[in-house]
């Protein structure tokens with residue numbers, strides 16, 4: 001594989017996820033901090049959704065992190081004034097990435113997010129076939145765990161939802177929580193910052209010729225969405241599941257309480273076929289998913305073998 005030519009860091013893809021907004025603004029004021037970690041290629045910083053950041057909302061008109069599609073780029077090129085802001089912004093970011101000089105390719109995107117769920121530090125990778133990004137996530141995962149913080153890798157196989165990771169060959173979502181929307185927590189910020197530093201360390205070592213050996217990594221993959229069984233104002237996630245992201249969930253575990261004091265177990269709301277293998281809840285009670293009627297995802301766990309990785313000189 002060729003040397004990485006450029007790293008792009010996005011904060012504020014969702015305007016109320018404050019760690020990324022804070023860090024990108026901080027590093028823009030002092031870019032030396034990042035050069036100390038990564039001297040072998042440039043790092044470019046962007047507030048991805050500045051209008052949403054101004055409003056301190058997830059988005060202005062629609063979720064930016066679902067708009068990176070050819071269909072939308074063509075719509076934006078049509079130049080209609082009535083287009084939603086995030087469709088125009090996705091096209092601007094796409095043009096910026098496309099117009100990168102050849103000597104700065106391939107480029108990698110690090111996209112910083114927060115979740116209200118108790119997911120610790122989650123590295124989101126689009127595909128288990130992306131060996132480079134998985135090696136990087138596995139390297140950073142070891143470091144984050146050494147600091148005593150929960151850290152997992154989530155792959156979104158066959159779930160292309162037109163995210164920022166679509167913009168370049170390599171893309172990593174760094175999702176850290178729990179943190180309420182619009183709030184900064186110092187402990188969460190530290191982990192978010194260190195996660196970026198470890199990724200930059202990895203890229204620098206790779207660019208300078210370090211070989212990364214064959215290794216296996218455990219990755220979670222989303223298998224089933226669990227919606228609220230009724231209005232989310234009348235049903236809540238049971239305390240036995242709250243904060244239990246990445247912990248195996250038995251079929252008999254209680255997962256919902258209703259306002260009429262009814263209690264539902266996992267097997268009451270999910271069919272047995274989904275439960276034929278062990279399942280693990282993720283994004284439990286994520287505030288941003290209430291508008292999608294989504295209570296949590298169920299994930300499966302698998303081991304992925306990574307071939308060795310070395311820069312081609």
Ligand SMILES: [Zn+2]
Pocket residue numbers: 013014017112113114
């Ligand atoms: Zn987000």
